Each structure stands twice: as C-alpha cells, then as structure tokens.
Amino acid sequence: MDRLNEAMANGGASATLDDVARVAGVSRATASRAINGGNRVSPAAQSAVDDAVRRLGYSPNPAARSLVRRRTDSVAVVVPEPDERVFSDPFFARTLRGVTEVLSARDLQLVLLLARPGQEEARMLRYLRNRHVDGALVVSHHRSDLAGQLADLALPSVFVGRPWGSSDRVSYVDTDNVAGGQDATRVLVERGCRRIGTIAGPEDMTAGLDRLEGWRRALAEAGLAADAVEHGDFTEDSGERAAAALLARHPDLDGLVVASDLMAAGALRHLKAQGVAVPDQLAIVGYDDLGVAERTEPGLTTVAHPVREMAAQATRLLLDQVDGGTAGTPMRVVFPPTIVRRGSA
Amino acid sequence: MDRLNEAMANGGASATLDDVARVAGVSRATASRAINGGNRVSPAAQSAVDDAVRRLGYSPNPAARSLVRRRTDSVAVVVPEPDERVFSDPFFARTLRGVTEVLSARDLQLVLLLARPGQEEARMLRYLRNRHVDGALVVSHHRSDLAGQLADLALPSVFVGRPWGSSDRVSYVDTDNVAGGQDATRVLVERGCRRIGTIAGPEDMTAGLDRLEGWRRALAEAGLAADAVEHGDFTEDSGERAAAALLARHPDLDGLVVASDLMAAGALRHLKAQGVAVPDQLAIVGYDDLGVAERTEPGLTTVAHPVREMAAQATRLLLDQVDGGTAGTPMRVVFPPTIVRRGSA
C-alpha cells in the first residue's frame, strides 16, 4: 500500500494499472479493458475502474503501451531545411495548422523534426527508422533523395509537395505548380504585357522549377521571349535583389511573374524605390496568397493554393497508411491553383 | 530463423536484441552491454555484436528501452500560443536554434508541442503528465498558471522568459527587461528627447510589462511625463497601428521606445508615410536585435538580448534537472541586455 499512497500523493504520476486494478477490486485485464473503451466490461466494473482512475490520477505509461501495441500515437513532421527562416514563411505556419487540425481530431501528437542537411539528417533518419513515430510527413524539402530513403524504411510517409528523386515511390500532395505558373503568366499576357520576366524559386525545389516551367510554357504559347529569369530563395530580401538584377539586365520589362508573394513584396519594394509604377509600367503577379499579398501596396494579384487543405489531406493520407498498416501504394493528390486578382496586375 | 531472415530483408526494422545476440553468438545481456557503450565486454564479443548489428541493421526499440530506463531521450518545447504567427517572430526561430544546439550535442530529440489555450492545452498537459518526454521547455507564454501546473507535475521544466503566476516554483531564464526598457529610454533622454512615448508589448506577457516598467522608471528618474503608452502584440502591423494611435493623441512626441523591433519597423512605416523624419523629428529605440533592426531604414538603435544563449542556457538547466532526477529547486539565470546603436536614435 506504500506505492499506492505515494501514487495518490504526487498527482498519479506513478500509479500503475496494477494499482488501479487493486483499488477497483478487479483484475488488471478488466481494468485495461475498462480504460480502453470499455468493451465487455460490466457497468459495475467499469465504474469501479473509472473511480479508481480518478482517485489515483492514473494515466497509462506510453512506453509500455506502445511496446505492446506497436503504435506510438505520434507522427513526425520532418522539416529538412538548412535555414531557420522556414519559420518566417507563412507557407510553413499554414501547413502546420492544417496538419494539427487533423492530428488533434485523432488525438495524435505532432513531433516536429528539424533537420538541417548534414549530421542532423542522419539523426532524423535514425529516429524514424527506430519507429519513434507511426509515420512521417515531410514538408519543405530541397533536392535530396529523402523520398527514396523513406520508401526504403517502409515507414508510412507522405510528402507535402512533390519530392525530388524517387517521387514515384512515395505518396505526396501537391498543387499543380506548372498550371499555376502558366495561369499567372497568362494574366500578364492578356493584360497586354509583351516583355515578361520572372523571379523564380530556388533551383533545388520542385515547386520553384514547376512554376518556372509554367511561365515558359505560357510565353511559348504566346510567342514571347522567355529569357528574363532570376532565382530567389522565397524570402523577401531575395526578391528585392532579384528584381534589381532583373531590371538592370532587362530595363524593358513590362510584366513580372514572381514565384512567391514574399519575393514579390521584395520586388515591390525595389520598384517603389526606383519609382516604377505598378501595375502601369510593370505589372506583377505573385504566388501563394497567404496573407502578405493583401498587405502590399498595391495588393498583389497572385496564385492561390489551398495550403491548409493540402496539409490536412496529406495528413489524412498518412493516417490511412498508418491505420492500414501499409507503407506502400504511392498515392498522390494534386490541387488546382486559382488566380486572385488585386491591384498589381 | 524465419524472423531473422525477415529482419535482414527489410532493413532491420524488426530485428530484436535477441536476434543480434543469436547471430553474434552471445547472450542478450552481453549484446545489450556491447550496444550501450560496451562496458565490460571482451573485444571479441564486442566486434561480434557490432557485426551482427550491422548485418541485421538492428536498431533498438525505443519503447522497450524507455520502459525500463524510464527515459525517453526527448524533451518537449511547449509553445502555448494562440496564434500561428509565433513562427514569423524571429525571436522564436532563434530560440529554437539555441535549444536545438544543446539537444543535438546530447543526441536528444526535440518534440514541439503547439498548444493553443483551450482543449489543446489539456492534451498538452496530459502528454507531459504521461511522461512522453523527459522534460519541458516552455517558450513564449501568456498569462496563465502553466508554471504552477508544471510544478505540480513534478516534471523537469524550465521557462524561457519569466512566467506568470508561480514564477517562484519553476526554473527560468530571462533577460532583465526592466533594465532594457530603462536603457532604451535613457538613450532618448540623453539625446535630448523630452516627450517620450512607448509602444509596449502585450499586457499579458511579462516581457511586455517589464520593458514598460523600465520605460516608466527612466522617465521618472529624468522627471519626464510617462503618459504616452500604446500596446501592441509584437507584430509589425500592430506596431504600425499603435504608432498611428499614439501620434494622433500626442503629436508632440519626440522620442519613442518600442518593445520589439518588428513593431518598431511597423512604426517606422507609419512615420515614413506621414513624412516624419527619423531620428530628427522623432527618435526611436527598438528591442530584440534579431536581424530586422539592421534592415530597416534608418537602422534601428535597439536593445539586444542574447536570445540564442538564453535558450541554450535554459536547455542546459533542464538537462541538469533531468540528469539529477530533480524536478525542483527553482533556478534562474538573468542575462543583461545591451544597447546597439544604429541610425534611429
């Protein structure tokens, strides 16, 4: 009765199922059943157990539980980013929100794995291999064969955004970035722009490349030149620099497709400083529509994609894998982007 | 030999210590020792085990391990923020970086717990109570008695920033925000400002209140009026709004102490729009120095605090508690802030 008293004293941190069973006057097996949904337990036993649990402040030891259930009830969100700036990207915050929504509903815990490429990557992979989590969601990733490595692990996993490399071996959710880039460019073409440049995303991210490809296609289809390209890294500062470089090389630009609103905001800053009128002298279309597009001056015409929904969908796909005990059958869901018109084009 | 082959086939995801022992031709006990640092194992046994581990791609089951070790080798970073915007605050990113540094060195896993006040808070508390982690680091927190609740849990925990309520019952690391507010204000006083207002932080965060208190003290000591106060929520937009409100009410202000650089950047935006010259008509001092201060125009004179070091220190304190098996003995470490001079004051 010593341990029991101790258990009752400190908020139940150490009460075990055995204690509960003893206090409730039932067997451990019955106590366990009562606690887990109460299938096949008499009302009497159920309430005795409920009572004991309350009195003892009992809560199950997750290690013991997952040892036998082979489940951790937690999933990892892997962020293989070299830079802490991911956080300042609204895309990331929104994604996390979408994931959390779905996870909360199922009472699963989110474990965030920040892993800068390098030794942290190895640690992260080990963590996943050890099955510390039931599955992994990979978020903003650069060129690498993480997809292949995860597929090898046979751990349920879903990418948010089409991965590099072995994209055929894993599930992912994405938006049609090619279509998005194309639509953005068409807005400018239809508006009468004849000299359309682009500030593209990083060359090591599929989203960046796809949007660029869309821009190329739209220009080809309009019979316009596609030679004014500058790459940024999705940050505002890089957008400002890219705009400066681009205009220095091509002073005759009258349209600009920018692969993210943050970069577009940077470009806008440069243009304002240079006294270039937007959209009259130079029209701009951004990408994302995650809040910053409505706060710039003028507001950004941009390509919206349902980031939160994508993340939620990815999470659901992951949970399906987890539930089904299947780590395979690559699924993919691709969302269409939509144009949102504001003042910049 | 069936399970064994299976284990070898799928990357070792399911090889157990037993398999390793069998393949190495030693007992489970010896295998375990060899794997954990190799104390008291003969070179022969050691290499046999190493070999088996490699061949089988064995990696220990964390649930089983933590069941007996009573250790999870992971610590939680709790973020009790209602808003996803925490992420866009450089303070948070920097903090995370400091935590990660220390954790990585010890090979501990960071588990990020996002918990909006409400039902998620309960889930978070349950997670901690269940000892899913060895300890908790609480980051940006608003008014609440989380400190008291954690103290009750008897779980090793450290706050980054002095907590509300039962701050005497938990360990925390903080900067001297009162001194910081005071120093910031003195910069303006010494510069000749006679009418100094402030854009303070939220009224439900100790950092906000302390900085405000510092501002009050400095004004009292200079014999100046301390009546021009407006509160923001540490975001750029709130800073812009607050500046507008403040100047509308007190058009004669010649100095402004702002509780965060982000808000100061917002204020700067408003001033530029209004054609107010900084620092000549109105001098400004910010707070944080986490990067944005050097990117504004003019650069912000600001109060710097060693955010990364604070986070690292907090993490070390936490690990001491974890190692010592002590969840008590509230420790505190307070870092001094320093003034960084740029163009705004």
Add this chain to the structure above:
DNA sequence: TTGAAAGCGATACCAG
C-alpha cells in the same frame, strides 16, 4: 464478463 498468464523488447542486478 472476467482473470490468469503469456508476451512486447529492452536493461540491469547478481552470481559465476
């Protein structure tokens, strides 16, 4: 419906 008992996969004490 209930309980006895067999694991789950490791660690650690204790003889040898």
Add this chain to the structure above:
DNA sequence: CTGGTATCGCTTTCAA
C-alpha cells in the same frame, strides 16, 4: 567478462 533472470507497465489471447 558473461549469462540467467527478474523486471518495466500494459495489452491480449484463452479458458472458465
């Protein structure tokens, strides 16, 4: 040094 064995705390047959 090594190996047998008792746990760790919980879930899940399997009989009763």
